[in-house]
Amino acid sequence: MASLTNLDPATLKRRSFIYRKLVAAGAEFAEVNGGAVAMRYPARGESEAAAARRMALADLSVLPHGGFKGRGTVEWLTGQGLAIGADSNKAYVQAGGELAARLAPTEIFLLDSLQGTGQLIGKLNNAWQWAPASPRPQQGYPTPRQDSHGWFMVTGEKSAEMFAKICGVDLRPKHCPVGTIAQTSIAKMSGIIIRADLGGTLAYHLLADIASAEYLWTCLEDAIAEYDGGIVGLAALRSLQA
Numbered sequence: 001m002a003s004l005t006n007l008d009p010a011t012l013k014r015r016s017f018i019y020r021k022l023v024a025a026g027a028e029f030a031e032v033n034g035g036a037v038a039m040r041y042p043a044r045g046e047s048e049a050a051a052a053r054r055m056a057l058a059d060l061s062v063l064p065h066g067g068f069k070g071r072g073t074v075e076w077l078t079g080q081g082l083a084i085g086a087d088s089n090k091a092y093v094q095a096g097g098e099l100a101a102r103l104a105p106t107e108i109f110l111l112d113s114l115q116g117t118g119q120l121i122g123k124l125n126n127a128w129q130w131a132p133a134s135p136r137p138q139q140g141y142p143t144p145r146q147d148s149h150g151w152f153m154v155t156g157e158k159s160a161e162m163f164a165k166i167c168g169v170d171l172r173p174k175h176c177p178v179g180t181i182a183q184t185s186i187a188k189m190s191g192i193i194i195r196a197d198l199g200g201t202l203a204y205h206l207l208a209d210i211a212s213a214e215y216l217w218t219c220l221e222d223a224i225a226e227y228d229g230g231i232v233g234l235a236a237l238r239s240l241q242a
Helices: 018-025 049-054 072-077 117-129 159-166 210-225 234-241
Strands: 026-033 035-040 056-059 067-068 090-093 099-104 107-111 149-155 181-186 190-196 203-207
Touching: 018 190, 026 181, 026 190, 026 210, 035 234, 049 234, 056 210, 067 072, 067 117, 072 107, 090 107, 099 181, 107 117, 117 234, 149 210, 149 234, 159 203, 159 210, 190 210, 203 210
Parallel strands: none
Antiparallel strands: 026 035, 056 149, 067 107, 090 099, 099 107, 149 203, 181 190, 190 203
């Protein structure tokens, strides 16, 4: 649960690699599951929800995300109650709103819901352990993503048009249904794009190497500015889901 205060993100151990840029942009932070998340930008001259419906960029890097890979991964995860289909490059919505993104037959990238409770990922990490006996069953292994991948979200009716300027994959809705995953080059770096609309608003998750998060954020800010877009906080994204 988020506590809305004038939180200094530097006081928490978990904060985005780009938190200084968010502070400079006027972000108001709140603690979500032990991390500092940019919730809103009070200095904006318009509703952030309205901006998000038109064209916007948000940083979700502090929200829980993780994964599992290796032989037996999908079988183990489905045994834990996850719903994962047979197709790769597709994200499957879970009961709590989390996403299980199947990047390959034996690799799953997990994204928490926008509530950021971390319950599902925490449950899976606690449940997984090496079998004591040999030969061990095929059950995959955890691949922590919290410190390896930055997580942004791009929303709005002009999103696909904007991506056409920095990405070679056609992300227009008619070619990229909800749940589609594109593992591709974005602004000349490798990344993962997942279409995951919020209510009736076109939206995409964007995952990339956290070491290049500031570079990618800057590229995206420049790209959305051409469409009168701006940055928004997590509260605006949640409002689109309501």
